[in-house]
Amino acid sequence: MKIHIITEEKHPNLSASSIRLSLLIKSFNHAHFDTQINIIGHFQKGKLIEILKKVYLSLSISFRVKKGDIAFFYGAYSLPWTIILLKIRGIKVIFERTEFPHFMILSQTKTLTYLKEASSIISMRFSDAFITCTETLANYYSGKTKTNKNLIIPFLIQPELFNTDNIQKQKQIGYCGYMGNNKDGIFCLIDAFAKTSILYPEWTLKLMGGAEEDVITKIKQKIKQFNLQDKIILTGNIDHPTVIKNLKESSILALARPNTKQAQGGFPSKLGEYLATGTPVVVTPAGEIPKYLSDGLNAYIAKDFEPEAFSEKLIEIIQNYDKAKLIGIEGKKIALEFSYISVSSKIENFINNA
Numbered sequence: 359m360k361i362h363i364i365t366e367e368k369h370p371n372l373s374a375s376s377i378r379l380s381l382l383i384k385s386f387n388h389a390h391f392d393t394q395i396n397i398i399g400h401f402q403k404g405k406l407i408e409i410l411k412k413v414y415l416s417l418s419i420s421f422r423v424k425k426g427d428i429a430f431f432y433g434a435y436s437l438p439w440t441i442i443l444l445k446i447r448g449i450k451v452i453f454e455r456t457e458f459p460h461f462m463i464l465s466q467t468k469t470l471t472y473l474k475e476a477s478s479i480i481s482m483r484f485s486d487a488f489i490t491c492t493e494t495l496a497n498y499y500s501g502k503t504k505t506n507k508n509l510i511i512p513f514l515i516q517p518e519l520f521n522t523d524n525i526q527k528q529k530q531i532g533y534c535g536y537m538g539n540n541k542d543g544i545f546c547l548i549d550a551f552a553k554t555s556i557l558y559p560e561w562t563l564k565l566m567g568g569a570e571e572d573v574i575t576k577i578k579q580k581i582k583q584f585n586l587q588d589k590i591i592l593t594g595n596i597d598h599p600t601v602i603k604n605l606k607e608s609s610i611l612a613l614a615r616p617n618t619k620q621a622q623g624g625f626p627s628k629l630g631e632y633l634a635t636g637t638p639v640v641v642t643p644a645g646e647i648p649k650y651l652s653d654g655l656n657a658y659i660a661k662d663f664e665p666e667a668f669s670e671k672l673i674e675i676i677q678n679y680d681k682a683k684l685i686g687i688e689g690k691k692i693a694l695e696f697s698y699i700s701v702s703s704k705i706e707n708f709i710n711n712a
Contacts, residue, residue, distance in 0.1 A: 360392040361709070362423045364440065365432040369397060372598060374535070374627040378456070379432055381514035382705075384698040389706035391428075398437070416440045423449050428709060430454065431481070436474035438481040445484050452712055453482050454489040455499060456624055463620040464539070487712035491625040492646045498623065509708045512650060513630030517697045519599075520634040520690075525606045531563045531672065532608030532637075534601045535628050537577065538569035542626070543614035543642065545580060549665035550614060552584040554672045561589070561676070563612075566604055568595040602631065610675055610682075611637050614660075614668050615644040633657070633693035638682035640671045656688035 363383070369376045379395075386393045398415050399408070420443035423429050429444050431453045444451055457463065459475040479502050482488075487507040490496050496508045531551060537544045544565065551563045563586075569577070574592070581590045593604075605611060611632040615621050621644040629647065632639045633656075640658045641647055653659035658675060660667040675682040694700065 359709075360394060360424070360427045361386050361430050362419065362427060363393060363395045363430045363432055364398065364419055364435065365396070366398050366435055366437075367433045369395065372595060375433065375456070377598065378514055378627055381516060381698045382432075382454070384516070385514065385702045385705050388699055388702040389709075391706075391709070398435075412437075417443070420444050420447070423447075425449065428452060428712075431485075434459070434475055434478040435481055436477040438477055438484075441481045441484045450486050450712060451484055452487045452489065452709070453485045453499075453503065455482075455495065456491045458495070458498065458619060458623040463618070463623070487708065489708075492623060493649075494623050494646065507708075507712055509704065511696065511701055511704075512625040512646070513627045513696055514701065515630045515634045515693050515697050517634060517694060517699070519602055520606065520631070520636075520693075522606050522636060527609045528607050529558075529561045530608045531561060531610045531612050532566070532605050533564070533612050534566040534605065534631075535613075535626075536569065537565065537567050538573045540616055540618070541620060543616045543663070544569075544577060546616065546663065546665050546668060547612055547614040548577070548580050548584070548586075548590065550612075550668035550672060551590065552586060553665060553669040554676070555584075555586060555589060557673060558676050559589075562591060563589065564591045564593065564604060564608065566593045566596055566601050602635075605631060605637070606635050608635075608637060609679070610672060611635065611639045612668075612672070613639070613641045614663075614665075615642050615647075617642075617644055617663050621645045630693055630696060633689040636686045636690040638675050638679075638686040639689055640668065640675065642668065650692060651689070654685065656685060656692055658682075658685070 369379055383393050396419050399412050416437040420440050429449050429451045441451055461472050461475055482502045483504055485503045488503045489509045491512050496510055535542050581587055642660050642663050651657040658671040660671050
């Protein structure tokens with residue numbers, strides 16, 4: 359059986375979505391499925407050739423998938439005729455979405471984006487099964503997909519990347535990800551670090567990732583406000599192997615995710631990588647994180663979403679780092695439950711019974 363992965367997303371790239379797709383493919387292959395990825399691409403305004411190319415690709419894939427194979431749609435897919443033609447031919451269709459539609463999580467949504475998301479939801483009505491990352495999204499999309507067959511995979515990791523032998527730990531708190539749209543509470547994290555730095559000035563905070571220029575400007579202003587220019591490091595966008603190296607060298611990993619609609623539905627894939635390093639992790643109780651992690655057992659969970667509460671957990675780790683290392687080891691055990699190898703049997707059973 360072959361799984362034809364069909365997506366409008368750019369792949370490969372540095373995004374969490376692209377990394378998850380790469381790990382899904384590894385899981386499919388480990389479960390002995392052949393895979394083929396089909397990038398349909400984006401409509402480009404004013405680019406008639408690109409539009410015609412996309413229409414051609416979306417139609418041709420409808421006839422290239424053989425009976426007995428699977429059409430696996432990754433992310434929002436806005437061209438319903440592909441799914442309709444596949445279903446007419448008796449092809450099994452599976453969707454995967456790991457976020458609410460953009461018009462639910464962004465303060466402003468362009469008309470074209472709204473129409474694409476609406477079209478994607480219409481397309482999902484024809485799905486035979488659905489994969490997502492949280493129960494919240496499974497419940498939301500269940501009414502759209504008209505199927506009760508769903509599989510929840512909060513995150514995926516590649517465990518062989520996280521060997522920490524011969525790694526020299528630094529007095530460094532690490533964060534990685536996109537810092538815009540208040541997705542990960544960067545300003546809360548900086549505030550919390552500023553409070554922590556008063557007591558422990560030898561520690562640094564490394565922020566790995568990018569954002570829009572105006573957001574980066576505000577971040578730099580916040581850093582300057584606390585006079586922490588020599589203690590908070592902005593790396594910008596860096597490649598994934600370098601991110602992992604920096605995560606492994608950090609002594610604490612932090613995610614001050616706010617209580618937003620996006621956080622309520624999604625699950626931060628970076629958290630899986632944090633845990634996989636075996637490093638003590640500090641998080642907020644955002645979304646479904648508390649369903650997998652327990653404060654003081656396998657992670658440190660702030661009592662609320664305020665900088666004071668987050669700083670308390672950072673200080674707790676620093677003051678008793680030997681205990682924190684043991685908690686980090688327990689966190690790694692959780693991460694290994696969601697390695698691409700560990701979940702491959704679940705994926706195989708799910709697809710065979712979809």
